[in-house]
Amino acid sequence: MQSIKVSVDAVVFGYDPEEGVSVLLITRKYEPFQKFWALPGGLVKDEESLEAAVKRELKEEAGIDVTYLEQLYTFGKPERDPRNRVVSVAYYGLVRPKDYHISAQTDADDVAWFNIKKLPRLAFDHKNIVEIAIKRLRGKIAYEPIGFELLDKKFPFSDLEKLYQVLLDRDVDRRNFKKKIMSYGFLEELPESIQRSAGRPAKLFQFNKKKYFELQERGYNFDLFI
Amino acid sequence: MQSIKVSVDAVVFGYDPEEGVSVLLITRKYEPFQKFWALPGGLVKDEESLEAAVKRELKEEAGIDVTYLEQLYTFGKPERDPRNRVVSVAYYGLVRPKDYHISAQTDADDVAWFNIKKLPRLAFDHKNIVEIAIKRLRGKIAYEPIGFELLDKKFPFSDLEKLYQVLLDRDVDRRNFKKKIMSYGFLEELPESIQRSAGRPAKLFQFNKKKYFELQERGYNFDLFI
DNA sequence: GTAATTTCGTGTATAGATTACACAAACCCA
DNA sequence: TGGGTTTGTGTAATCTATACACGAAATTAC
Structure with missing residues (x-):
């Protein structure tokens, strides 16, 4: 037994x-x-x-x-x-x-x-x-967009960027990172902005799960390699 | 209980x-x-x-x-x-x-x-x-060289190529595939050849685990993406 | 209220990686 | 010895990744 x-x-x-x-x-x-x-x-x-x-x-x-x-x-x-x-x-x-x-x-x-x-x-x-x-x-996080689950539903892009920097423990180029992430089309830019300290206010973004699943079903490959 | x-x-x-x-x-x-x-x-x-x-x-x-x-x-x-x-x-x-x-x-x-x-x-x-x-x-098999474990210790390159074709269910270009795999340096070409049917005899190759671990320890990244 | 500081937002040029592609060499078999 | 089969090899074109700098919009400090 x-x-x-x-x-x-x-x-x-x-x-x-x-x-x-x-x-x-x-x-x-x-x-x-x-x-x-x-x-x-x-x-x-x-x-x-x-x-x-x-x-x-x-x-x-x-x-x-x-x-x-x-x-x-x-x-x-x-x-x-x-x-x-x-x-x-x-x-x-x-x-x-x-x-x-x-x-x-x-x-x-x-x-x-x-x-x-x-x-x-x-x-x-x-x-x-x-x-x-x-x-x-x-x-x-390098091949599936789960990082968003650690952020607020609406978040400034810099939060995502910092998250990746912290997790991957290295610098991430802001322009290249944004270009890549946005190219997949599952992140939406909202008309709202926030400002959490000095500096220019940041536009808010939001992960669109529906769009993500659509892309996934078309056999899309999400190398998020940064 | x-x-x-x-x-x-x-x-x-x-x-x-x-x-x-x-x-x-x-x-x-x-x-x-x-x-x-x-x-x-x-x-x-x-x-x-x-x-x-x-x-x-x-x-x-x-x-x-x-x-x-x-x-x-x-x-x-x-x-x-x-x-x-x-x-x-x-x-x-x-x-x-x-x-x-x-x-x-x-x-x-x-x-x-x-x-x-x-x-x-x-x-x-x-x-x-x-x-x-x-x-x-x-x-x-796309990011770690475990395919070799399904082959004989010494194998013709075409066996590996076929294995990838079968597993990934699509064509793999022979020249590009070999170029990529060989570039990592953990496969050795042996002086021996075999011939299993008609056609030019094939050189035998062998996976070198030691070399693989060395490379791995240097933080090497094995995208075998074909 | 003006200057300094901070953070956000954006594009282009270069280097590197991936892909597409075809023909000769070495063997077997008839 | 000619036809069939499998192995072996290089280059050019395209796509992807990387490097890189400055203006815009706000706050803070003086």
């Missing part, structure tokens, strides 16, 4: 143009790894899907709804949990600034955002999981 | 220049889906890793050793197995012609290779898993 448990873990990313990319972590209340920072997650219930389990845990543990969620990898080494055999299906998710900031304010000391460049020690093999998630996110 | 079972399934690909790309299937001995074709796989033992479980099952059920094995995706919908809740971690693997042909000969009617264009009805959600694996393999 098999006695393996199945859990889910979530690497949730948030973004702020000032602070960069962050990951949501919680502190563990119980042994093993009591008081360590860890990824939100937990055992899957007998009648719920894996994705439902992730969403439930995120709601319970951090009060968060993700706008994007995708399976990352399944970690199953027998020794990864010192007590039981636990196979964990890891997911990664993205939240918009709204959710990112709300959870950042709840001064509960058991939920917090950590910049991906300044991660604390993590429980279990969670460091490994986060690293793999970061790699995947970096790779993914 | 959780009562979810953990299994593994394997989508093993084999290749032959004459027959194209095939998948290894077995017939189920028991209900549910008795006598249906299905992916090799089974429950993970309490003390074995996921990858070890895949390799064990492939050995037991088909007598095969894969030369390449990678996790594909984890399937966990509650209704995917009509009896129990089973979460299945799917892998995909590649075998060389040697293994492909040996298993093709064992006339056991419970193990067989099926061309990916002529698949039979499959048990459970295995059709879905195979489709995802094919997509992944197609994508993967």
Whole structure:
């Protein structure tokens, strides 16, 4: 009789143009790894899907709804949990600034955002999981337009540009970047503008999912390689 | 108390220049889906890793050793197995012609290779898993040189070219393809030749893993986009 | 209120990469 | 020895990616 448990873990990313990319972590209340920072997650219930389990845990543990969620990898080494055999299906998710900031304010000391460049020690093999998630996110934004899910629905183009710079960790030429992204035709320029500091006001843009799916169905290829 | 079972399934690909790309299937001995074709796989033992479980099952059920094995995706919908809740971690693997042909000969009617264009009805959600694996393999060969794992260690260049044509399902220009592949420097031309039919003998080539890792460590990027 | 500062917005020229394309060489077979 | 088959090779044209700088529109500082 098999006695393996199945859990889910979530690497949730948030973004702020000032602070960069962050990951949501919680502190563990119980042994093993009591008081360590860890990824939100937990055992899957007998009648719920894996994705439902992730969403439930995120709601319970951090009060968060993700706008994007995708399976990352399944970690199953027998020794990864010192007590039981636990196979964990890891997911990664993205939240918009709204959710990112709300959870950042709840001064509960058991939920917090950590910049991906300044991660604390993590429980279990969670460091490994986060690293793999970061790699995947970096790779993914290069060929699928998921970066938008980390921004407000309407955003100035410079936010997107900065996001790519932060994630890819290098300079991105403003003109070439905009030329490329706009050439795909799934970003709409709105008649509105905003101004968040000194400088010329920025026009707002918005991702058009419908147009994106149309293009995708025509077999379009989105090398966003910058 | 959780009562979810953990299994593994394997989508093993084999290749032959004459027959194209095939998948290894077995017939189920028991209900549910008795006598249906299905992916090799089974429950993970309490003390074995996921990858070890895949390799064990492939050995037991088909007598095969894969030369390449990678996790594909984890399937966990509650209704995917009509009896129990089973979460299945799917892998995909590649075998060389040697293994492909040996298993093709064992006339056991419970193990067989099926061309990916002529698949039979499959048990459970295995059709879905195979489709995802094919997509992944197609994508993967475009940016990592794993195609070699489906060929003999020494192979004529035309074999590689044909493999790409079959997998990508379109023509590939011989000169441009060779130019591109050779430019990466991880393929060596050997002083030997072979001749498998009429026509000019073909020089043999061989993948140099060491050189590949060296290049990879220097941050090299292998867009094999053809 | 004028000058300095900040951020947004835009186009062209060059280099690099991809694609299209055809014929000779080396073997087998009849 | 001539016809059939497969391998092997280079160049020109097109497309894509990159490099690069200055004016416009607002705020801030004096």
